[in-house]
Amino acid sequence: MDVRLTSEQQQLRDAAAKLADDLGPGAVGELDDGERVARLEKTVAATGWRSLRSDGASGVEVALVAEEFGRGLVDVPFLGPVLADDLGHGDATVVFGAIAPDARGLRRGVWLDGDRVTAADLGEASPGVDLTRWAAPVAGDRTPADALDEDKAQRAHALALVVTAADILGAARGAFDLACDYAKMREQYGKAIGSYQAVAHLLAESLVLIEGSISILRYAAWAVDEEEPGVAAEAARVAKVYCAKSAHTICETSIQVHGGIGNTWECAAHVYLRRVLVSTGLWPVSLKEISVGLS
Amino acid sequence: MDFRDSDSELAFRQRLRAWLAEQAPNFPKSTQEYWARQGEWHQSLHAAGFFGATWPKEFGGLELPPVYDVIVDEELARAGAPPRPSLGYLVTGLGRHASKELQQRFLPGMIDGTQRWCQGFSEPGAGSDLASLTTTATLDGDEYVINGHKIWTSYSDVADWCLLLARTDKDVKRHKGISAFLINMHQPGIEQRPLKMINGVSNEFGQVLFDGARVPASQMVGNPGDGWALAMTVVGHEREPSTLGYAARYEKTVNQLAPRGTPSDELAWATVQVHVLRQHVRRRLSEQLDGISHGPEGSIDKLLMTWVEQSVGHAVLAQTGTTDTDLFNTYLYSRSQSVMGGTSQIQKNIIAGRILRMAV
Numbered sequence: 001m002d003v004r005l006t007s008e009q010q011q012l013r014d015a016a017a018k019l020a021d022d023l024g025p026g027a028v029g030e031l032d033d034g035e036r037v038a039r040l041e042k043t044v045a046a047t048g049w050r051s052l053r054s055d056g057a058s059g060v061e062v063a064l065v066a067e068e069f070g071r072g073l074v075d076v077p078f079l080g081p082v083l084a085d086d087l088g089h090g091d092a093t094v095v096f097g098a099i100a101p102d103a104r105g106l107r108r109g110v111w112l113d114g115d116r117v118t119a120a121d122l123g124e125a126s127p128g129v130d131l132t133r134w135a136a137p138v139a140g141d142r143t144p145a146d147a148l149d150e151d152k153a154q155r156a157h158a159l160a161l162v163v164t165a166a167d168i169l170g171a172a173r174g175a176f177d178l179a180c181d182y183a184k185m186r187e188q189y190g191k192a193i194g195s196y197q198a199v200a201h202l203l204a205e206s207l208v209l210i211e212g213s214i215s216i217l218r219y220a221a222w223a224v225d226e227e228e229p230g231v232a233a234e235a236a237r238v239a240k241v242y243c244a245k246s247a248h249t250i251c252e253t254s255i256q257v258h259g260g261i262g263n264t265w266e267c268a269a270h271v272y273l274r275r276v277l278v279s280t281g282l283w284p285v286s287l288k289e290i291s292v293g294l295s
Numbered sequence: 296m297d298f299r300d301s302d303s304e305l306a307f308r309q310r311l312r313a314w315l316a317e318q319a320p321n322f323p324k325s326t327q328e329y330w331a332r333q334g335e336w337h338q339s340l341h342a343a344g345f346f347g348a349t350w351p352k353e354f355g356g357l358e359l360p361p362v363y364d365v366i367v368d369e370e371l372a373r374a375g376a377p378p379r380p381s382l383g384y385l386v387t388g389l390g391r392h393a394s395k396e397l398q399q400r401f402l403p404g405m406i407d408g409t410q411r412w413c414q415g416f417s418e419p420g421a422g423s424d425l426a427s428l429t430t431t432a433t434l435d436g437d438e439y440v441i442n443g444h445k446i447w448t449s450y451s452d453v454a455d456w457c458l459l460l461a462r463t464d465k466d467v468k469r470h471k472g473i474s475a476f477l478i479n480m481h482q483p484g485i486e487q488r489p490l491k492m493i494n495g496v497s498n499e500f501g502q503v504l505f506d507g508a509r510v511p512a513s514q515m516v517g518n519p520g521d522g523w524a525l526a527m528t529v530v531g532h533e534r535e536p537s538t539l540g541y542a543a544r545y546e547k548t549v550n551q552l553a554p555r556g557t558p559s560d561e562l563a564w565a566t567v568q569v570h571v572l573r574q575h576v577r578r579r580l581s582e583q584l585d586g587i588s589h590g591p592e593g594s595i596d597k598l599l600m601t602w603v604e605q606s607v608g609h610a611v612l613a614q615t616g617t618t619d620t621d622l623f624n625t626y627l628y629s630r631s632q633s634v635m636g637g638t639s640q641i642q643k644n645i646i647a648g649r650i651l652r653m654a655v
Contacts, residue, residue, distance in 0.1 A: 001362045003298055003574075003581040060296060180651055195654040197640075200647035207646055208598045215575035222298055238570045287563035293553030294372070294546045294569060 003218060005060075013064045019043060020072025028266050031075060031131055041076045041105065050081040051090055059159055059224030063166035063217060070170025070279075071177075073271055075132040077102045079163055079279075084110045086159055087117045088146065094160070095120070095138055096282050103136035110145075115153045117145045130278040131271050154229035157283070161236035162221050164279045165243040169213045171279070172247035175272035176206050179254035186259075193257070202253050209246035216242050237285045244280040251276050298577065300366070307359075308366050314343050315374035322376055326621055329377055330498035334453060337380040337408030346379060347406045350386055354402035361580040368576070372546035379543070381449075384532035385412055385458060392475070392525040393516045401456070401477060413454035413480070415445040415503060416526060422447075423641050425460075425526065426470040430505060432461035437512050439463070439476065441484070441505040447635065451487050451501030454480050459510075460526055463519045473522035477514045484508030492631070494624035531590060533636045534597035541600060542576055545569045545607045548625055552614045561606070561613035568603040575599060591649035594642040601639055604632040 005013070023040040025031045048055065049065050062082055069078050080093030080102030087110050093100045095111035103109070103125040110119045121140030128135050148156065180203055183194030193199045220239035223232040251273035255262035262269050300308055318339070323329040340346040341355065348363035350356025357363070364379070371378055386405060389398055404410030421428040430443025441461055448457070457478050464472035480487070484507040489497040516525055549569050552562055579596060608629030611622045633639040648655040 001298060001300060001304060001365065001577065001581070002584060003296055003577050004584065006296055009296065180653075183653060192654060194647070194651070197644065197647075197655060200651070200653045200655045201640070201643040203651055203653065204598070204643035204646035207651065208595050208602070211595050212571045212575055212599050215578045216571045218296075218578065219298060219574040222296060226298070235570075238567050242567050242571055287560045287567070290563040290566055292558040292562045292566045293550045294566065294573075 003222075005064075005218075009060060009064060012061055013068060015047075016049070016065045016068035017072070019047070020068050020074050024069075024072035024074050025132070025268075025271075028131075028268050028271060031271075037075060040074065044074070044076050044078065050078060051085045052082055053086040053159075054088070054090065058226075059162055059221040060218070062159065063162050063221035066163045066166035067170035067173075067217075070167035070275065071174040073132050073171070073174060073268070073275065075104075077104055077106060077133070079133075079167055080106065083156075083160055083163060086156055087112060087148075089117070089119060092119065093122075093136075095122075098138050100125075100136045100138070101130070101278065101282055102133045104134035106136070109136070109138055112148065112153060112156055113144070115150065116147050119143050119145055128278075130274050132275055133278070151229050154233050155224055158220075158224045158229070158232040158236040160283045161233075161240045161285065162217070162224055164282050165213075165217055165220065165236070165240045167279045168240075168243045168247045168276050169210070169217055171272045171275045172206075172213070172243075172250040173210055175247075175251045175254040175269055175276075176203070176210060178268060178272070179203060179206070179257040182258055182261075199257060202257060206250045206253050209250055213239075213243045213246050234291060237289055240283070240285045241287060241290065244276070244285075247276045248273075248280070304362065304366060307363060308370060311345050311367065311370045312374070314345070315370060315376055318376065319374060322374075326494070326496060326624055330496060333377070333380070333450075333498075334408060334411055336377050337382075340379070341407045346408075347386075350390075350402075350406060354386075354398065355406040361583045362577070365577055365580055368543040369546075369573070372543035372550070375547055375550070376543075378541065380408065381541075382406070382412070384529045385414065387532045388458065388525050388529040389516070391528050392521065393477075397477065397514070397516065405456075410455045411450060411453045413448050413451045413457050413501075413503075414529070415448055415451075415457045415459040415478075416529075417445065417447045419444055419446050423638055425530075426473070426523065428460060428462065428473065430459075430461045431465075432463045432474060432476065432510075434463075434512065435509075438509045439512060439515070441476070441478065441508040441510060443505050445503040445505070446490070446500075448501050448503050449499055451480070451503050452489050452498060456480060457503070458516075458529070460522050463522075467520070470523035471520055473526070474519050475516040475522035475525045476510045477516065478508065478510040482508055492628070494627040496624070496628075530637060531593045534593035534642070541604065542569070542572050545572065545603055548607050548622070549610065551622065552610055555614045555619075559610065559613035562610040565603075565607045565610035568606045572600060572603045591645050594637070594645040595650070597636060598639055598642045598646070601632045601642075604629045 083094035084092040089110040092108040092110045093103045093106040095109040100109040109122045120138045120142045122136040123139035125134035125136035186193050216239045220235040223235040254269040261267050347356035348359045352358045418428050432439040459476045459478050462472050463474040486504040488502045490500040491497045608626040611626040615622050647653040
């Protein structure tokens with residue numbers, strides 16, 4: 001048993017983090033910078049990470065990229081195409097509930113309908129609650145494609161939970177970093193607000209939630225390919241529930257630590273919160289679905 | 296990256312599983328019985344070769360990688376056995392700070408369970424602010440004379456020995472004047488008074504009054520004034536769930552609750568939390584393979600562990616309320632987790648100050 005990331009996995013994570021830091025929106029105002037988005041799109045396309053699965057990568061690698069892209073609020077598709085690729089369709093994006101949630105610049109949607117992979121053309125994509133990912137409705141005729149065996153279908157579902165959980169964890173980390181920076185810089189009563197226990201303890205709690213999320217997500221991401229499908233599915237549900245609940249708290253904490261500024265459009269805290277809540281609602285998991293007890 | 300057992304890990308797990316199946320009829324049936332037979336359990340777990348995974352062979356350990364502790368915890372929980380004895384922080388404290396001579400004399404008995412130990416740190420006036428302790432150690436010939444009052448002393452009722460913090464120098468500031476001693480509990484100058492806790496148990500915590508108790512100067516750990524460094528090592532390790540083996544205790548409670556009535560959201564959430572702790576411990580122990588020794592990160596682990604234990608406590612209330620005395624006592628006991636070994640508020644101060652670098 002050795003659950004550390006391999007050096008290749010660390011390199012992939014670092015590369016994804018650097019790309020997101022260099023070309024992601026550094027501030028809310030940059031969301032509308034079309035030239036930046038075009039550069040980001042070109043760079044992400046060139047990495048080939050959208051086809052990680054068909055290139056043989058494990059759930060761990062996909063989750064690492066998704067997490068760093070969530071942290072950096074990467075506003076070109078990744079989650080959608082990488083899950084579509086997992087279903088055997090390149091140059092497409094995944095559909096959940098007749099909507100493709102990550103469809104900017106993409107015209108073809110694909111999803112798992114029972115055990116059948118189904119594809120359809122998409123309508124125009126537009127930003128919604130999530131300011132970083134554009135959604136598009138299914139518009140064309142549905143074309144049933146190949147059937148997946150049950151094992152593969154369960155793993156595909158587990159991967160969808162893991163990738164959304166990774167995106168959620170990343171966005172939570174982004175919101176947390178923003179709050180920590182602000183708490184060190186903003187002064188009241190002549191001292192940085194982070195020096196007050198009332199503020200500092202909120203941030204300490206957020207860090208504990210992040211560390212717990214990292215631990216459970218790493219296992220679930222590994223389990224996608226390595227455990228029995230039923231075990232992988234349960235691990236994915238547990239990770240999704242924990243990451244989603246934690247991230248919700250962390251993002252709300254970030255808004256609170258920012259005070260009045262945190263409630264303005266210009267502060268990115270709400271952008272992270274929006275992304276977390278949208279990803280939580282994709283393949284959502286409720287506590288009722290958790291098998292109680294441990295084997 | 297591999298969450299699976301290696302061949303040798305699997306062989307160890309299977310041996311342990313078989314041994315636990317033999318022991319199962321003999322597991323304690325109640326909390327009272329658990330406390331009464333804790334020493335016996337420690338000795339039999341060690342004698343069978345399943346306790347002290349990471350410690351040196353010369354002191355009775357197994358010299359195995361830290362992940363073996365995870366295997367032990369998982370199998371203990373699976374079998375419904377009592378958890379591993381909580382000893383890692385004392386062994387680590389002596390391992391890092393005591394002379395070879397003291398280690399050779401005391402560690403084997405500590406590890407094999409033939410000698411029971413307690414830790415005399417907290418005092419009525421020195422809880423979170425440990426450095427304000429007032430118990431004194433005064434040199435008299437080649438012995439120190441101890442006077443003072445310790446409290447929250449775990450296992451003081453059964454302890455043969457105590458790792459004691461006392462002030463040897465009143466003229467230097469706070470933590471600089473504190474020294475550590477290994478003192479024999481069986482002597483006239485020591486009085487032990489049990490503390491009855493809210494779950495009705497009197498076996499775990501005690502108060503210890505020192506009135507002219509004596510300890511040879513040769514049983515001081517390190518030099519005069521070195522006590523604080525040892526205390527920080529001990530409390531740092533006391534804060535890691537991987538050291539304590541508590542994950543097993545939580546898994547056992549959740550499994551007890553699972554068949555008791557319709558599963559509540561509280562029980563589902565406790566299950567999720569225990570899964571998280573299990574994987575968190577695996578991650579932390581794997582990181583130790585890099586030689587990372589956790590300092591302030593222990594406070595993250597302690598806080599996570601506290602939330603897990605208290606969510607398990609709330610699951611008890613949701614599933615069985617006040618109807619099952621033993622389970623209800625498990626709930627009551629969970630309230631102490633956010634106090635002992637450093638309160639949750641102190642852990643958050645450490646995380647904010649030393650990890651997040653807020654000027655708390």
